Amino acid sequence: MTPDASVSAPVHTRLPVDTRDGPVTLAVADRDGLVAWYGRVLGFVEQARSATRSVLGAAGGAALLVLDQKPGLPAHDQRTAGLFHVAYLVPSREDLARWVAHVAAQRIPIEGASDHLVSEAFYLSDPEGNGIEVYRDRPRGEWRRKGDEIAMDTLAADVQGLLALGTRLPAWTGAASGTTVGHVHLKVADLDAARRFYVETLGMDLMTTYPGALFVAAGGYHHHFGLNVWRSKGRPKPAREEYGLAETTIVVPDAAALAATATRLATAGYRADSGDGAVITVDPAGNRLRLAIGEATAEALLAA
Secondary structure, eight states: OOOOTTSOOOOOOSOOTTOEEEEEEEEESOHHHHHHHHHHHHOOEEEEEOSSEEEEEOTTSOEEEEEEEOTTOOOOOTTSSEEEEEEEEOSSHHHHHHHHHHHHHTTOOOOEEEEOSSEEEEEEEOTTOOEEEEEEEOOGGGOOEETTEEOOOOEEOOHHHHHHHHHHSOOOOSOOTTOEEEEEEEEOSOHHHHHIIIIIISOOEEEEEETTEEEEESTTOSOSEEEEOTTTTTOOOOSSOOSEEEEEEEEESSHHHHHHHHHHHHHTTOOOEEETTEEEEEOTTSOEEEEEESOOOHHHHHHO
């Protein structure tokens, strides 16, 4: 049969359902000090090391964090776009409870703890001021909906219940091997511009909204990215290099998904630099994203 020329090929406008977050790269002043801190506090191990970079993750697990030593950069202005926090997702409530017992025993400062309905989360910052969330998800069958959105809230966490559970379990010995980057929360300059980029062009779905914030994801997850203007409204990331967030990664399943996303970005006028199985783009607030196929090895991340 001769193909009907009037029937066009399908246009892929959304990211695949198995899209997820990959490792985050931070520009840092004291790499060795942070390697030690992430080991002591989060249980990360150094999976690979070069003259200027260290790749961290759980022992036997995926790479989660790249620390890029950069001498003499200015500090990140917290009132501008950039990193709000990197959120590390542990596999179970028991894993979270064991970590909570660990930080309590070690008197590690925690800045907040919240029940978000879909998850239980704890917040802290590393010694260079990079925000961190450690959380566990409730099963998807327990997530509630609010109209077209997933219901999320910020309620008091059951800290005492988690602490009691953690003290009954075997002692925490490090990050669980199934720990992943569950989501990345970014500060942006303009929510309408962020929606156009992340939802209309990149191809994520709007999952829920807060005053001054959007939460977007692929595949029905509660969010792969949080985007807020709480401190950064109208203030994009400075063009000069600075300490803090250098790059965050979005992992897509195959070359077709990567190519389709690159085409959407370029057609909409956004940067879409391709090479080495990845596409580099920058959101309207100046946050740099790497779209890559599959899991990168620690050795590959040293050279990225």
